[in-house]
Amino acid sequence: MLVTGGALAACGGSDDGPAADGKIHLTIATFNEFGYENLIPEYEASHPNIKIEQTKTGQSAPHHQNLLTKLGAGSGLADIEAIEEGFLSQVLDKSGQFNDLKEIGPADVKPERWLKWKADAATTKDGKVIGYGTDIGPVAMCYRKDLFEAAGLPTDPEQVKAMFATWDSYFEAGKRFVDNSEVAWFDSASQVFNVMQNQLPTGYYDTSNNLVIETNAAIKANWDKVTRAVTEGQSAKLVAWGPEWNTGFKTSAFATKTCPSWMMGPVEGNSGPENAGKWAITDAVPGGPTNWGGSYLTVPKQSKHPKEAAELAAWLTAPEQQIKAFKAKGPFPSQLGALDSPDLLSLANDYFVTPNTAQVFASQAKKVERAQFKGEQDGNIQDNVIAPALQAVEQGTAPDDGWKQAVEGAKKLAK
Amino acid sequence: MSEATLDVGERSEPAHRASAGSGEPDRRQPRSRPTFRQRLSQWDVKYSPYLYIAPFFILFGVVGLFPLLYTAYVSLYDWELADDTPTFLGLENYVTLFGDAQFWNALVNTVSIFVLSSVPQLVIAVFLAALLNTKLRAPTGWRVAVLLPYVVSLVAVGLIFSNLFGSNFGLINSLFEMVGLDRIDWQANRFASHIAIATMVNWRWTGYNALIVLAAMQAIPKDIYEAALVDGAKAVRRFFSITLPLLRPTLIFVVVTSTIGGLQIFTEPKLFDARPGLNTGGSSGQFQTITLYMYQSAFENLDFGYASAIAWVLFVLILAIAMINFVITRRLASTGEDR
Structure with missing residues (x-):
């Protein structure tokens, strides 16, 4: 019994304790394509004490299944977990297990960064902000x-x-x-x-x-x-x-x-x-x-480095980064600063007859x-x-x- | 700690005595108190064998028996995922289950797919083995060839077959149209969907079973056939009166394993669904199997109590059908002694 007990315990706790290289290790779990592949090295370069590991799940359903299971288990979640709007109510239901980003996030990140309806949806009835908006649809x-x-x-x-x-x-x-x-x-x-x-x-x-x-x-x-x-x-x-x-x-x-x-x-x-x-x-x-659709970045209470995680999440959801992510993989920005940016509005897609597709979506977003x-x-x-x-x-x-x-x-x- | 050990020692005593035979005097009451070394060697003789076989039983207990029993325990509760305070329901999950139309639908689907896959699969496997057992050029090549489907990844098989059976652009419907037959909506028609899924299973497993049967065939002594030949038995008679009866133990094994696999069929129907990730088994449950329903209850509806109840009913069902198959196979392939 002792033998197996030890083996089981060994499987559990590998991510505890300080990292060998003295850096703070952050994990971020996303699904589909968030377009963060080039942003992460950029952040690591400007924050030499941070090392980031991204886990990508192909589809939304298994990602959230995993999320809800590990919320229940009380461990195993990444420092930053992406959440799709369709699953938001289940997460708001368990808002006690997530950090209030108003409290731990950078002070200059206000709900006014986002379209009002986007920010409102991730705010609990008692005013806690549990997610930074990434993209919209x-x-x-x-x-x-x-x-x-x-x-x-x-x-x-x-x-x-x-x-x-x-x-x-x-x-x-x-x-x-x-x-x-x-x-x-x-x-x-x-x-x-x-x-x-x-x-x-x-x-x-x-x-x-x-x-x-x-x-x-x-x-x-x-x-x-x-x-x-x-x-x-x-x-x-x-x-x-x-x-x-x-x-x-x-x-x-x-x-x-x-x-x-x-x-x-x-x-x-x-x-x-x-x-x-x-x-x-x-x-x-x-x-x-x-x-139709869109996601948020949350910081579960399970995170060992909530402040650093919130800071990273705030950076990833800043207008400049969201425009880069949009150019890379297509998640449409939800931040007012991005929606007004000439950098976004000038983007065109030759595949379509309609010029300035980005403009069409930006103006639609504001009409919601x-x-x-x-x-x-x-x-x-x-x-x-x-x-x-x-x-x-x-x-x-x-x-x-x-x-x-x-x-x-x-x-x-x-x- | 020491008390517990003693306790175990005493409990195992009667068993030991029984096996040692009755007439012997009780060794546990020696004339003089044994030394520590003596006792140590006694323990060695008594308990070491158990210690040597313990790893298997401990592993089986942890990953086999414990989940089985814990599932039974969970099935008595209204147990939502991440629920700290599950409510005890007793047998209510089972009562609901037996009144659940979706469960019966899934049960019928499972049995239908199972029969459509197992029966042709076994018949073809036996005849394939008989063919492979004749004098062929490059026998190893043929044997590897029939095993190839088994090597292919199940996910790849699922993707390819659901494309072949596509309703609008699938190859099989195109062939049907070419020879003047009507197109079939493989996703919508319940029976057609079962055939499509059974085809997937058969394609994968027939060769594997054929090789097992072939191995058994080659173990049948040649002189029996020679004697039959002398008696004037034709090939068909030799097959039914010698080969089949002597294959009995192997056939029972193949039938029982394919029963266990067939009733738990999951990946094939899940991948067959036109909409990736759906657990409903078609638009109206045309091909939702029990395992798929169990998965849906647990990971889509997050109702672990109910899913556990389904798991246990499935477990009992598999035991029952495996028993029935065992009996039938023994009858079918009887050695003819009772005739």
Whole structure:
């Protein structure tokens, strides 16, 4: 028993105690692409007593699963943990396990650095700031100019804006489009529904954390609109992020796409060089400007060097660094200083027909009025209940049966 | 410390006596008090064997038995991840589970995928082994060839097969269309999705099982076949009356291991889902297996109590089905003594 006990103990505590080189070792855990690869050496060069190690997880879900598990275990977290907005409410719930950055962070980092709604979302009811905002996902609409032309739809930006004024006019145009084309109008019902859902003042929960999927008529109304479009053949029925969805971009299987800023990369990468100069971007989002996604950097109480970690997090989320990260990997800055910076606004992407894509997203970001309140299981319901239910409708389930599946699934998750 | 040791010593005494035979006088009451050295050598004889085999049992206890029992303990609670104060529920998790439509759906899916994969897999493996057992040129080359799928990373297999079975742009649907058949939505249709997943399993495991069966076939003495040949038995008769019965112990082993693996199938259905990372097994649970449901309960819904209950039901189920398979296989491949 002694032998195994010793072996187990040896596995546990390697990161305690002072580092051999006398430096302070900081760890930072992120997911997807935050664009910090070149920033970290830069910080280490200006702070010779700091050594930084970044852990990257490919996808958001396993990163947060790991985060919640280690919060529960009470050890094993990095000094800085990235958190996506969909998981924010679960983290705010456990805000006692995170440092108040207002207290330990550099004094000159004020909430005014960020868009108000971005900073508000990471502030607890009693005024603690548990995360510095990194990126946001202001939504625009991407559309295939060439496919619009082929189907006889207007391509003049002003006329496209009129077509994309409301969801009703968008789906009407979609009906007209699919009647004159072999191609579908949008890629996947859930990709459209996500944007509609994000435009509502509250998500699947009300602000006192009650599940309202059944009682909030706006959710059902959106569901009805999307599923009617599906039965009209407007959906390409491609499951987002799957291999067939990727192929769908390349084979021009759909003509429009809801486009948060971070979607630019997938649109370009999946469509490939053969479709260069065909995608256009417009700031006319049916139903109005909104945000989809974005993250925060937090410093858990488990950190041995909270002050240094907060300082690093503050530096990484400063406007200059966020613009560099955006140039490197595409996470769109959430800081007012960055959104007004000529350095950002002058950026253009040749792949798209529309010049100055950065300007489109920056102006969309400022038009967003509030961060939607997302209850505890909100992100979970969106990804694991609503998206599959919409997929079921796309596979032939009756819209009403699909809705039943969605409501039951949400209730099961929320109980 | 010393008290505990003594305690253990006394408890193990009856067992020792029983094994030593009854007539002997009790050695623990010697005429004179033994010296320390004597006692030391006595302990050496008595306890050393246990000490030598202890590493296995300690490791098994720590990583095998303890998790098993702890899972049973957790399954009696409403235990959320990171919950400091779990509530005791008794058997309520099990009661909920047996009334849970999603569980029964997952159970049917699991059994269906299991049958679709295990049965053809075993039949093909046995015939493949019979083929490999004939006189072939470059026998090692063939044997390595059938084992190749097993070497390929499971994740790669999952990616390739879910592309092949893609509904819109998949190769198999394109082939179907070319020969004039209807396209199949492999993700939407419940039975079609089971076939697709079973294909993945079969592709990977058939060769592996064939090699195990082949090894057993080669151990069958040649003179039995010669005697049968003299008696005028044809190849088919020889196969069913000699080969199959003598393969019995190996077949039982293969069936039991594939039962254990087949009922725990997880990676294949998880990777088959069109949406990466989803645990629902299709849009409406068309191919959600029990293990996938268990994973969803634990790591998506963070309900560890419920997930533990699923784990235990699965454990019992595997034991039961393995027993049934054991009996059936023994019947099927009987030596014919009772005939």
